[in-house]
Amino acid sequence: MENQMALDMNQHVLLPVLQEARNVLMESKGGKEKSSSSSSLQHEAPLGYTVEDIRPNGGIKKFQSAAYSNPSPHRSFSDEVAVLNQFFGSLESGGDAYVIGDSANADRKWHIYYAATKPELPMVTLEMCMTKLNTERALIFFKNSVEGHECPAKAMTKLSGISNIIPEMEICDFDFDPCGYSMNGIHGPSLSTIHVTPEEGFSYASYEAMGFDPLTLVQQDLIERVLRCFDPSEFSLAVTIFGGRRLAGTWTDEILLDGYTCKERVEQDLSGGGLLIYQAFAASSVAAVSPGPTLHY
Numbered sequence: 001m002e003n004q005m006a007l008d009m010n011q012h013v014l015l016p017v018l019q020e021a022r023n024v025l026m027e028s029k030g031g032k033e034k035s036s037s038s039s040s041l042q043h044e045a046p047l048g049y050t051v052e053d054i055r056p057n058g059g060i061k062k063f064q065s066a067a068y069s070n071p072s073p074h075r076s077f078s079d080e081v082a083v084l085n086q087f088f089g090s091l092e093s094g095g096d097a098y099v100i101g102d103s104a105n106a107d108r109k110w111h112i113y114y115a116a117t118k119p120e121l122p123m124v125t126l127e128m129c130m131t132k133l134n135t136e137r138a139l140i141f142f143k144n145s146v147e148g149h150e151c152p153a154k155a156m157t158k159l160s161g162i163s164n165i166i167p168e169m170e171i172c173d174f175d176f177d178p179c180g181y182s183m184n185g186i187h188g189p190s191l192s193t194i195h196v197t198p199e200e201g202f203s204y205a206s207y208e209a210m211g212f213d214p215l216t217l218v219q220q221d222l223i224e225r226v227l228r229c230f231d232p233s234e235f236s237l238a239v240t241i242f243g244g245r246r247l248a249g250t251w252t253d254e255i256l257l258d259g260y261t262c263k264e265r266v267e268q269d270l271s272g273g274g275l276l277i278y279q280a281f282a283a284s285s286v287a288a289v290s291p292g293p294t295l296h297y
């Protein structure tokens, strides 16, 4: 998870680091608040990042976000792993790093860093990375497309269908100027987050959810609801399971999606008893990508 990963960095850390490696690391570590009494909060940059911008987000302090530049060593995964090991390598599980995906395609790899002090509680986490969004769906995340609505972010949440993904979730959403969208959702122990970059040519949306009951929430239904919001030409997803397959309900199933071809499926055991299932999909008309191995660092 991105923001949610900041929950308890002393206990455990599972960092999915995809194309936006620097952002994920930044958000996982979290900008540390220096003063909560001031109305203009100061943030400390994590892991040597420089704070460039801090935006208020709906007035909810814990959902604030910040943008950072990415100086070395945050330009290569090996360097990132070396830095993370300094922080987390001495935890009971040690620090384990994995790169999963197509080794021939630099844009199609899933980077994972895992470290824990104690066995994980049973938990399923879904992470989706969607690219080449449908142009009309992407337009919803431009502010000028929701002109006239009192709150652009709320309009985007509703018009895109994001509010229907897990309808019970209380959503804190944020619109960027002139385009872009982020939200965090919460319902009991379940958390979710979405970040959308809608610009043509490099459009991208991420969806992540954790803490839900895997025996009642059906994997395929949830994924289909997410896809309806963005209609991407390509996407990959990672399901991380702690607690064993028996408690994971439908979350170990292979998913079959109308209009998409599964290009790759990898199952990777994680230290600490976890299982990661990675799958990559492309809209059925998109040319096939050859599967690649899992590389261990």
Ligand SMILES: C[S@@+](CC[C@H](N)C(=O)[O-])C[C@H]1O[C@@H](n2cnc3c(N)ncnc32)[C@H](O)[C@@H]1O
Pocket (backbone or CB within 6 Å): 023, 053, 065, 066, 067, 176, 177, 178, 179, 180, 181, 182, 195, 196, 197, 198, 199
């Ligand atoms: C969803 S936001 C970035 C999400 C990122 N994880 C974060 O919290 O910084 C990305 C989209 O917002 C737009 N955007 C507008 N102003 C921005 C800003 N100050 N910082 C980051 N993105 C901004 C970008 O062009 C892009 O379409």
